[in-house]
Amino acid sequence: MFNDIPEAVRTRMEYLEKLDAEDRKNGTPMLRRLRQIAPDTGKFISLLFASSPPGPAIEIGTSAGYSSLWLSLVCKAQHRSITTFEVLDEKVAIARETFRAAGVEDVVHLVKGDAREHIEHFSSITFCFLDCEKDAYMDCYEAVIPRMAGGGLLIADNVISHREELRPFTDRAMDDERVDALIVPIGKGELVCRKRC
Numbered sequence: 001m002f003n004d005i006p007e008a009v010r011t012r013m014e015y016l017e018k019l020d021a022e023d024r025k026n027g028t029p030m031l032r033r034l035r036q037i038a039p040d041t042g043k044f045i046s047l048l049f050a051s052s053p054p055g056p057a058i059e060i061g062t063s064a065g066y067s068s069l070w071l072s073l074v075c076k077a078q079h080r081s082i083t084t085f086e087v088l089d090e091k092v093a094i095a096r097e098t099f100r101a102a103g104v105e106d107v108v109h110l111v112k113g114d115a116r117e118h119i120e121h122f123s124s125i126t127f128c129f130l131d132c133e134k135d136a137y138m139d140c141y142e143a144v145i146p147r148m149a150g151g152g153l154l155i156a157d158n159v160i161s162h163r164e165e166l167r168p169f170t171d172r173a174m175d176d177e178r179v180d181a182l183i184v185p186i187g188k189g190e191l192v193c194r195k196r197c
Contacts, residue, residue, distance in 0.1 A: 001050070001073050002043060009069050012102040013039075016066045034064045034091075037131065037157060041187030042070035045129055045155055048192065049074045049082075052127040052153045060115040060140050061132030062086035065098035068108050071129065075107035082108055082127075085115035116143055124149040131157040137169045145178055150197030154179070160189025 005013075020034045037045070049057065049071055057075075059068055062084040071082050086092050092112045099105045111118060115132070116139050125148045130140055137156060144154055159170050160183065170191055173181045179193040 001046065001077055005073065006076075006103065009072065009102045009104065012098055013066065013069055016064050016069075016098065019064070020066070034066065034094075036063055036066040037070075038187045041157070041190065042067060044184070044186050044190065046070045046074050048153050048155060049127050049129075050078065053149055053151045054078075054080065055124050055126035055149055055152075056122050057082040057127035058115070058119075058122065058125060058144075059084035059129045059131070060136075061130065062095045062110060063091050063131075065095035065102075065108070065110075067129060067131060068095070069098065069102055069104065072102070072104040072108050075104070080107070083111060083122075084108060085111050085113060085118065085132075087112070087114050087132075115140060119143040119147060122147055124152075126152040128152075128154040129157070130154060134158065134162055134165050134169075137166060138172065141169065141173065145176070145193075145195065148195040150195055152195045154191075154193040154195075156191040156193075158188045159183055159191040160185060163189070 020036050023034055059082055068084050075081055095110055099108050128144050159166050173191055173193055179195055181193045184190045184192055
């Protein structure tokens with residue numbers, strides 16, 4: 001999967017990596033920055049997505065679509081699709097261009113809006129990647145987990161880099177009897193939760 005990334009996807013990934021590096025270097029205001037995951041985190045979430053049961057998959061926090069591109073590799077290989085949510089107009093516009101340029105519009109469905117207002121329309125979610133504003137993590141978690149199929153996976157980014165801010169969220173997940181949870185020290189820290197059957 002990682003050895004034969006389509007040229008259009010690889011080109012767009014490299015473009016977004018360059019933009020993200022520039023954002024971090026030139027002091028772009030936090031909300032306008034792409035704040036995307038690192039490539040090793042992209043590979044990690046892709047491997048987990050590929051191991052999740054078949055069924056509805058979602059991403060909460062699209063930004064410019066970089067993590068969605070990693071997840072699209074699984075979609076193409078396994079004939080799946082993913083729905084991704086983004087609230088900011090500027091990032092929605094960049095993400096739309098990302099998915100068009102990379103040729104993944106057939107498997108990545110972008111929804112402009114707050115995922116918390118849409119999750120109730122999903123059932124038997126089998127995969128969720130959570131990477132939005134940190135104050136929304138708890139609400140998103142509590143909305144997704146009851147709608148998650150047994151064996152489904154929820155992965156939350158930034159749980160080490162934002163350890164103190166996210167402590168109530170991570171404590172909740174680690175103590176939640178509905179899931180088995182582990183913090184993996186890759187990238188900025190990934191919380192991996194597997195819904196118990």
